[in-house]
Amino acid sequence: MNIKPLGDRVVIKVLESEETTKSGIVLPGTAKEKPMQGEILAVGSGEIVDGKKVPLELKVGDRVIYSKYAGTEVKMDGAEYLILRQNDVLAIVE
Amino acid sequence: MNIKPLGDRVVIKVLESEETTKSGIVLPGTAKEKPMQGEILAVGSGEIVDGKKVPLELKVGDRVIYSKYAGTEVKMDGAEYLILRQNDVLAIVE
Amino acid sequence: MNIKPLGDRVVIKVLESEETTKSGIVLPGTAKEKPMQGEILAVGSGEIVDGKKVPLELKVGDRVIYSKYAGTEVKMDGAEYLILRQNDVLAIVE
Amino acid sequence: MNIKPLGDRVVIKVLESEETTKSGIVLPGTAKEKPMQGEILAVGSGEIVDGKKVPLELKVGDRVIYSKYAGTEVKMDGAEYLILRQNDVLAIVE
Amino acid sequence: MNIKPLGDRVVIKVLESEETTKSGIVLPGTAKEKPMQGEILAVGSGEIVDGKKVPLELKVGDRVIYSKYAGTEVKMDGAEYLILRQNDVLAIVE
Amino acid sequence: MNIKPLGDRVVIKVLESEETTKSGIVLPGTAKEKPMQGEILAVGSGEIVDGKKVPLELKVGDRVIYSKYAGTEVKMDGAEYLILRQNDVLAIVE
Amino acid sequence: MNIKPLGDRVVIKVLESEETTKSGIVLPGTAKEKPMQGEILAVGSGEIVDGKKVPLELKVGDRVIYSKYAGTEVKMDGAEYLILRQNDVLAIVE
Numbered sequence: 225m226n227i228k229p230l231g232d233r234v235v236i237k238v239l240e241s242e243e244t245t246k247s248g249i250v251l252p253g254t255a256k257e258k259p260m261q262g263e264i265l266a267v268g269s270g271e272i273v274d275g276k277k278v279p280l281e282l283k284v285g286d287r288v289i290y291s292k293y294a295g296t297e298v299k300m301d302g303a304e305y306l307i308l309r310q311n312d313v314l315a316i317v318e
Numbered sequence: 319m320n321i322k323p324l325g326d327r328v329v330i331k332v333l334e335s336e337e338t339t340k341s342g343i344v345l346p347g348t349a350k351e352k353p354m355q356g357e358i359l360a361v362g363s364g365e366i367v368d369g370k371k372v373p374l375e376l377k378v379g380d381r382v383i384y385s386k387y388a389g390t391e392v393k394m395d396g397a398e399y400l401i402l403r404q405n406d407v408l409a410i411v412e
Numbered sequence: 413m414n415i416k417p418l419g420d421r422v423v424i425k426v427l428e429s430e431e432t433t434k435s436g437i438v439l440p441g442t443a444k445e446k447p448m449q450g451e452i453l454a455v456g457s458g459e460i461v462d463g464k465k466v467p468l469e470l471k472v473g474d475r476v477i478y479s480k481y482a483g484t485e486v487k488m489d490g491a492e493y494l495i496l497r498q499n500d501v502l503a504i505v506e
Numbered sequence: 507m508n509i510k511p512l513g514d515r516v517v518i519k520v521l522e523s524e525e526t527t528k529s530g531i532v533l534p535g536t537a538k539e540k541p542m543q544g545e546i547l548a549v550g551s552g553e554i555v556d557g558k559k560v561p562l563e564l565k566v567g568d569r570v571i572y573s574k575y576a577g578t579e580v581k582m583d584g585a586e587y588l589i590l591r592q593n594d595v596l597a598i599v600e
Numbered sequence: 601m602n603i604k605p606l607g608d609r610v611v612i613k614v615l616e617s618e619e620t621t622k623s624g625i626v627l628p629g630t631a632k633e634k635p636m637q638g639e640i641l642a643v644g645s646g647e648i649v650d651g652k653k654v655p656l657e658l659k660v661g662d663r664v665i666y667s668k669y670a671g672t673e674v675k676m677d678g679a680e681y682l683i684l685r686q687n688d689v690l691a692i693v694e
Numbered sequence: 695m696n697i698k699p700l701g702d703r704v705v706i707k708v709l710e711s712e713e714t715t716k717s718g719i720v721l722p723g724t725a726k727e728k729p730m731q732g733e734i735l736a737v738g739s740g741e742i743v744d745g746k747k748v749p750l751e752l753k754v755g756d757r758v759i760y761s762k763y764a765g766t767e768v769k770m771d772g773a774e775y776l777i778l779r780q781n782d783v784l785a786i787v788e
Numbered sequence: 789m790n791i792k793p794l795g796d797r798v799v800i801k802v803l804e805s806e807e808t809t810k811s812g813i814v815l816p817g818t819a820k821e822k823p824m825q826g827e828i829l830a831v832g833s834g835e836i837v838d839g840k841k842v843p844l845e846l847k848v849g850d851r852v853i854y855s856k857y858a859g860t861e862v863k864m865d866g867a868e869y870l871i872l873r874q875n876d877v878l879a880i881v882e
Binding site for chain 7 (some may be wrong): 226235261
Binding site for chain 6 (some may be wrong): 607636649654657658667668686687689690691692693694
């Protein structure tokens with residue numbers, strides 16, 4: 225992938241949650257809750273905190289949980305990514 | 319548990335309050351007040367305050383009282399957790 | 413009491429104001445103005461100001477006046493407490 | 507008086523403005539404009555600015571003009587006071 | 601004049617703009633646009649910026665343009681003044 | 695011109711955009727889009743950033759593009775000026 | 789081009805997205821989603837962070853993705869540009 229996020233931003237590939245409800249019905253796109261897990265594809269150069277550049281805690285390959293509706297969706301060459309700030313990432317799933 | 323919260327966040331297992339009202343009626347999920355006590359399952363790496371990383375006051379195993387509606391609910395492998403910032407934790411119950 | 417408030421928070425036992433109006437009628441709970449005096453039962457570890465931990469000005473046993481509606485009410489073992497930030501305490505009554 | 511304000515707060519005794527309009531009619535309490543002058547009865551320990559405690563500019567006995575509606579009214583032993591932040595005091599009248 | 605403004609505030613004597621419209625009609629008080637020029641009568645002790653007291657740029661006698669509706673009107677001994685923050689003063693007219 | 699702006703403010707003479715639409719109709723004042731270009735007539739003494747006075751980037755004579763609706767219009771001796779903060783100036787046109 | 793952006797701003801030439809929908813219909817201007825890619829034409833002198841001037845991460849020629857609706861559109865000599873803050877640029881496309 226060739227997107228380099230700026231500052232404290234990361235690029236995430238959204239991991240689709242299962243598309244079937246408990247009762248076994250396959251849901252079309254809009255009826256599903258927005259997925260909240262993703263994989264880090266690229267990280268920015270860091271965040272400036274009190275005049276010093278602090279590298280991000282996140283790294284490429286991390287599987288993360290992020291705030292629903294956070295960030296900006298971006299389409300590039302047919303694929304869809306999410307660009308958000310590290311601060312909107314809640315946790316790393318190990 | 320395998321969720322590692324970021325920065326000044328903690329992961330909480332919500333402690334259910336009793337599900338019976340004073341008059342003895344068992345309440346279904348939505349009629350109850352949201353519980354406000356939980357147990358700390360994981361803590362983030364700390365909060366950056368004025369350029370220095372300050373470790374969190376909370377530690378794994380603490381039983382805490384937290385602000386109603388604070389944080390983000392997360393479902394993982396069937397279980398339900400709450401990720402919130404240390405600042406939304408009001409007190410430790412000893 | 414076994415609640416340890418976090419950071420710049422304090423735990424207060426609310427001091428009930430008299431429950432009788434000037435004309436001598438005893439008021440039920442909701443018709444009264446909310447009481448605004450309390451006694452400090454526990455204080456947090458301090459407030460971080462510009463990277464340094466500053467101990468709180470308030471101490472256990474202080475009788476205080478606080479902002480109406482400030483803080484969070486908490487029920488523990490039948491008793492009712494108020495957890496609020498030191499900044500919502502207006503003055504100490506000596 | 508036995509109220510000790512916290513931090514950058516002061517306690518003020520409100521100075522009543524004349525209760526008669528230009529046409530000579532004595533006004534009941536609610537029809538008057540709120541008075542905006544008072545006398546300082548007590549001052550807090552100071553304001554923390556950039557990590558240093560700065561003593562207040564105001565001192566006991568100062569006659570001041572303050573922002574209408576600023577602060578919190580407090581009743582103690584029948585008397586009425588106003589607790590407000592030094593920042594809501596506009597000027598000293600000499 | 602005997603008003604000493606606090607901190608970064610100044611006291612202004614409002615300079616009345618002409619009370620006649622272009623067509624020669626004298627306007628009563630409320631129909632005029634609020635005047636925006638005044639003369640500095642008193643200045644505060646300065647503004648605390650990053651822990652240091654910075655004296656004000658304005659001095660007594662300056663004729664200034666200020667933001668319409670900024671500040672607080674004050675009546676003292678029959679005269680009317682305006683107390684506002686230096687930051688609400690836009691420019692000095694020389 | 696004799697207006698000296700305060701702090702990080704500048705005085706701008708608005709440069710009128712052409713008053714004719716593409717179809718050749720001359721527009722009266724209100725139907726035009728507000729012009730967004732101007733010439734710097736005076737600059738303030740600078741901006742205080744973290745306790746140090748930083749001189750402004752703009753200088754007298756610069757032709758600038760500024761945010762529509764930013765600043766305050768001022769009439770002096772029949773002429774009309776705009777006083778705005780340097781931060782509301784988007785770019786210098788060279 | 790002769791626009792020099794101020795501070796942490798950049799000037800962008802908007803790169804038009806394709807004007808045809810998947811079903812092959814050419815869309816008139818307003819029905820299209822606003823394009824979100826552009827090329828950096830000019831960069832400001834930098835951002836002041838904690839009293840130090842930090843040069844911008846972006847440089848002339850970078851192809852970037854930016855927040856929809858961010859910035860200010862500017863028309864100069866018939867061409868149309870976008871002036872926005874570096875912070876509204878999400879990522880560089882390489």
